[in-house]
Amino acid sequence: MKLAIGCDHGGFDLKEEVMEFLRQSGHEVLDLGCKSHEAVDYPRFAEAVCEAVLADKTEAGILICGTGIGMSMAANRHQGIRAALCHETFTARKSREHNNANVLCLGARVLGGGVVMEIVKAWVETEFAGGRHLRRIEMF
Numbered sequence: 001m002k003l004a005i006g007c008d009h010g011g012f013d014l015k016e017e018v019m020e021f022l023r024q025s026g027h028e029v030l031d032l033g034c035k036s037h038e039a040v041d042y043p044r045f046a047e048a049v050c051e052a053v054l055a056d057k058t059e060a061g062i063l064i065c066g067t068g069i070g071m072s073m074a075a076n077r078h079q080g081i082r083a084a085l086c087h088e089t090f091t092a093r094k095s096r097e098h099n100n101a102n103v104l105c106l107g108a109r110v111l112g113g114g115v116v117m118e119i120v121k122a123w124v125e126t127e128f129a130g131g132r133h134l135r136r137i138e139m140f
């Protein structure tokens with residue numbers, strides 16, 4: 001899968017780890033920043049990743065900030081983006097299977113690295129189930 005990834009300063013370290021994990025797992029990753037610990041505004045990076053997904057430059061996106069909350073709020077303002085904030089693997093899987101989430105949001109200050117990689121793995125490996133779930137996501 002080709003994914004765009006973005007973060008703010010609170011998510012920078014975890015973004016580097018997630019990128020490494022994804023690349024080692026055979027995925028292609030487009031890094032849209034930020035590129036350091038310097039304080040930045042997370043909506044700008046949410047916008048960059050959402051634009052990449054909506055323009056079909058990538059199939060999906062991952063956004064990381066301190067809590068994941070700001071990124072998920074900002075991403076879901078973009079029509080066509082279905083961003084899911086996940087803290088464990090059950091919702092990560094269901095966000096793909098039932099909601100066809102095209103952006104995964106993570107909270108770097110909430111999660112440990114080991115849990116994050118399990119969430120990311122579950123999310124990228126789960127497919128949309130379609131059927132009644134398609135009808136529902138077409139309603140918003």
Ligand code: RB5
Binds near residue numbers: 010011066067069070
């Ligand atoms: C930055 O300090 C922090 O507010 C941000 O990373 C995020 O948690 C916002 O939702």
